Amino acid sequence: MANTAYPASYYAASANPTPSRPALQDDVETDVCVIGAGYTGLSSALFLLENGFKVTVLEAAKVGFGASGRNGGQIVNSYSRDIDVIERSVGPQQAQLLGNMAFEGGRIIRERVAKYQIQCDLKDGGVFAALTDKQMGHLESQKCLWERFGHTQLELLDQRRIREVVACEEYVGGMLDMSGGHIHPLNLALGEAAAVESLGGVIYEQSPAVRIERGASPVVHTPQGKVRAKFIIVAGNAYLGNLVPELAAKSMPCGTQVIATEPLGEELARSLLPQDYCVEDCNYLLDYYRLTGDKRLIFGGGVVYGARDPANIEAIIRPKMLKAFPQLKDVKIDYAWTGNFLLTLSRLPQVGRLGDNIYYSQGCSGHGVTYTHLAGKVLAEALRGQAERFDAFADLPHYPFPGGQLLRTPFAAMGAWYYGLRDKLGF
Numbered sequence: 001m002a003n004t005a006y007p008a009s010y011y012a013a014s015a016n017p018t019p020s021r022p023a024l025q026d027d028v029e030t031d032v033c034v035i036g037a038g039y040t041g042l043s044s045a046l047f048l049l050e051n052g053f054k055v056t057v058l059e060a061a062k063v064g065f066g067a068s069g070r071n072g073g074q075i076v077n078s079y080s081r082d083i084d085v086i087e088r089s090v091g092p093q094q095a096q097l098l099g100n101m102a103f104e105g106g107r108i109i110r111e112r113v114a115k116y117q118i119q120c121d122l123k124d125g126g127v128f129a130a131l132t133d134k135q136m137g138h139l140e141s142q143k144c145l146w147e148r149f150g151h152t153q154l155e156l157l158d159q160r161r162i163r164e165v166v167a168c169e170e171y172v173g174g175m176l177d178m179s180g181g182h183i184h185p186l187n188l189a190l191g192e193a194a195a196v197e198s199l200g201g202v203i204y205e206q207s208p209a210v211r212i213e214r215g216a217s218p219v220v221h222t223p224q225g226k227v228r229a230k231f232i233i234v235a236g237n238a239y240l241g242n243l244v245p246e247l248a249a250k251s252m253p254c255g256t257q258v259i260a261t262e263p264l265g266e267e268l269a270r271s272l273l274p275q276d277y278c279v280e281d282c283n284y285l286l287d288y289y290r291l292t293g294d295k296r297l298i299f300g301g302g303v304v305y306g307a308r309d310p311a312n313i314e315a316i317i318r319p320k321m322l323k324a325f326p327q328l329k330d331v332k333i334d335y336a337w338t339g340n341f342l343l344t345l346s347r348l349p350q351v352g353r354l355g356d357n358i359y360y361s362q363g364c365s366g367h368g369v370t371y372t373h374l375a376g377k378v379l380a381e382a383l384r385g386q387a388e389r390f391d392a393f394a395d396l397p398h399y400p401f402p403g404g405q406l407l408r409t410p411f412a413a414m415g416a417w418y419y420g421l422r423d424k425l426g427f
Contacts (some may be wrong), residue, residue, distance in 0.1 A: 004061035009337040010260035011186035024204040024225035030056040033229035035209045038068035041235035042192040043376020049199040060208035064189030066239040070339030072288045072300045074278045075181040078102040080347040080367035097392040099149040105370025118191030121293035125277035126180025129171045135282040139175040153178040182278040182290045234360035238340035253340045257313045258300035260335040269295040351393035
């Protein structure tokens, strides 16, 4: 059987030591079989184990192989569509429930890091940077919206103030969220996997789920074994493939690209981001960046619809980095990689149940670091019979992409072109 290694990213090169985990080669029984050892699966497993369930996790490659181990590493609150959009769609009662959960994922991450002593370079503080007065107006409205749901660790930044936190001449202002922040994402996943195992959970790597046998006692089949469970949690997101066809029809894998510079040294790094906050701009097709623990700049952006790997990632992202920081023109890029996230048409996560015992969460739409940790808690609550919060997500309306799987990529790319043009024109 093929042994799938991590892609050649900065995160893989700087990952904490982790044990080699075996592939499943037997028939096993468990309370809950979790498909996918990314954040959604690991968070679900941890909450379930803490509540007395027996849990087995199946991972097609290695822990954190997908988006959980390749993302920009930013702790960003709320959802890819904010609470006001949700409220217009589903009404105030359901929106209130979802709004109350919008800031919980970041707290869960910090609780996990503290409780299980996870070494992942956790830093506090995230900045939303406005490139236009219209974007600044949106941030002012967003601050009022978030404060309505009890989130108060926010500060609006005028042009002078944002220069104090990021050395980029492009921005007219911004908003600082001190409950945001950043982490080494792969090391967070590896630490959570170790926590799962410390509580008696079992993780099998190189063990892709190839078939789910549905029924009263569902069975997940891998190439060399199978897991019989009372419940299944499907947490493969953009790397699920067509294992569950009804989930694939309403989502689309998309690629995003990231680069990491050579170490900048303390002085240059501090001149770019004096308080070591992470930053994302307010464009529809946004750029995001932060410093690593060893003072590299990680810079990401761009979307490839349909999850194709670009031929030259550095050629796509380096110009974006230099537009923000022209002072880095002579800095070498040490790593460049891509990874997939799962997009939904509504840009809201899809949560639900198939039959009585197969649960799923997917489609974070580029906003997954915090949401996936919340999702694990919500899924675990549902398996324990506490379904109110699960139902708030499950009742969100979702639709297939226009044109089906054949045409969803060009249609989505056309939409992105339109919004990208709006970004450039300042609309």
